[in-house]
Amino acid sequence: MKTTKLLTLIFLLTTVSLTAQNPVIIPGTLSGTEFILNLQNGTFQFYNGTNTTTMGVNGHILGPTLIMQKGDFVDITVNNNLDDTTTIHWHGMHVSAENDGGPHTFILSGESWNPQFTVMDKAGTYWYHPHLHEKTNKHVSLGIAGFIIVKDEEEAALELPRTYGIDDFPLVIQTKDFDANKQIVTPSNADDVLMVNATIDPSLDVPAQVVRFRLLNGSSQRVFNIGLSANLTFYQIGTDGGLLNEPLALTRLQMAPGERAEILIDFDGMEGQAVQLMSYASEFQNGIYGATNPGMMQFMTLDGYKPNALNGTNFDIIEFNVVAQTSDPVTLVPTTLVEVTPYPEESADITRTLNFSPSQMGPDQLNHPFLINGTSFNMDIINYTIPLNNIEIWSIFNQSAIAHPFHIHDVQFFVLDRNGVSPPASEQGRKDVILIKPMETVRFITQFTDFANDPVPYMLHCHMLVHEDGG
Numbered sequence: 001m002k003t004t005k006l007l008t009l010i011f012l013l014t015t016v017s018l019t020a021q022n023p024v025i026i027p028g029t030l031s032g033t034e035f036i037l038n039l040q041n042g043t044f045q046f047y048n049g050t051n052t053t054t055m056g057v058n059g060h061i062l063g064p065t066l067i068m069q070k071g072d073f074v075d076i077t078v079n080n081n082l083d084d085t086t087t088i089h090w091h092g093m094h095v096s097a098e099n100d101g102g103p104h105t106f107i108l109s110g111e112s113w114n115p116q117f118t119v120m121d122k123a124g125t126y127w128y129h130p131h132l133h134e135k136t137n138k139h140v141s142l143g144i145a146g147f148i149i150v151k152d153e154e155e156a157a158l159e160l161p162r163t164y165g166i167d168d169f170p171l172v173i174q175t176k177d178f179d180a181n182k183q184i185v186t187p188s189n190a191d192d193v194l195m196v197n198a199t200i201d202p203s204l205d206v207p208a209q210v211v212r213f214r215l216l217n218g219s220s221q222r223v224f225n226i227g228l229s230a231n232l233t234f235y236q237i238g239t240d241g242g243l244l245n246e247p248l249a250l251t252r253l254q255m256a257p258g259e260r261a262e263i264l265i266d267f268d269g270m271e272g273q274a275v276q277l278m279s280y281a282s283e284f285q286n287g288i289y290g291a292t293n294p295g296m297m298q299f300m301t302l303d304g305y306k307p308n309a310l311n312g313t314n315f316d317i318i319e320f321n322v323v324a325q326t327s328d329p330v331t332l333v334p335t336t337l338v339e340v341t342p343y344p345e346e347s348a349d350i351t352r353t354l355n356f357s358p359s360q361m362g363p364d365q366l367n368h369p370f371l372i373n374g375t376s377f378n379m380d381i382i383n384y385t386i387p388l389n390n391i392e393i394w395s396i397f398n399q400s401a402i403a404h405p406f407h408i409h410d411v412q413f414f415v416l417d418r419n420g421v422s423p424p425a426s427e428q429g430r431k432d433v434i435l436i437k438p439m440e441t442v443r444f445i446t447q448f449t450d451f452a453n454d455p456v457p458y459m460l461h462c463h464m465l466v467h468e469d470g471g
């Protein structure tokens, strides 16, 4: 009897230690105007004692955070030391097509690419990732992704936390599928391992004051319904393309693959307490990757999707442990931020309509590629030729049974409406990704300024990387 109890105790202790929190990795930074990025194969221990084959930038997993100043002319050298062709795209940034790093601007194994451009973007959280046709998911899933933080004078004038790694933290949230040997499986619909900055079961010590988080959904397919434990309030201050007019007090924020959000959490007076950043995925309606059923109808299957403890349930993303204040804390959430001015609808030169549809109708449609206006991606076809400086409304109808996060390069847009209704305040800032639900029409307005290029196109695509790779 005693032995049994002892064994039980040992078992419990072992279980606890296996699920212990791991301090989240904070990526290093590169700043200035010259950046050298070495893409490389690597191995990384997501699980203690087990090497997983990975890809990384200047290291074995993920990449450094690039800190850029608006107005600077930056010179980036990307050395492809992988044994595969790839590209690097500056997601969300307004750069010329030849500097954008889309699938046409590939870097062969052993070669280098040297984009140079003036940073024209507003202060905000952008990111970089591979964009090779049919290989984007593999290269991102194996680990190539990094943050870009753009700073500007407008943002610098605000009383916001901005000390990297102290009161300003980048958090890339990803789910992956590991096989029995703890190797990453791609493509997969069985992504049941959640990580933040490549750390499984992550925790982070945060000071008892207002702290800024730059959230990125870097997952291949999964949508998160961000919230805090005990439904604590947090404040969204930024969307994909920069700061909002004013902080928004929220308890939930939906984030699809590719989307970023800057949030503030006020930990003042909470020293010694723990707060979980969570996904309340139980609240998703069907038809979203992350809900109980990924298709609108229950009978629609997605190979490998079930069973998965992350689907349709609430789960922790990262634990924040509140520690002592820093010496110069921000303790108030500002009341106003920057002026964000959408283009008036009447200013549009044209409305384009896009229709997302399955390539194969019926209950198995989620396992097949999806089409835009009845066609899939072709490297040799340019689908739209847009006059420089056009202001355009894009009206996108999702005629398929799963929600797709639509992404367009070069521009930030403003959402006009969802099925004719104004979007929630959290979607009224500058955006470059928008989740379009089944049978929903989303309209946005944008302007195509500064860059014209005949042979090198910009991309528009679904940011579920499996759908993207499917064309």
Ligand SMILES: [Cu+2]
Pocket: 370, 403, 404, 405, 462, 463, 464, 467, 468
């Ligand atoms: Cu899609």
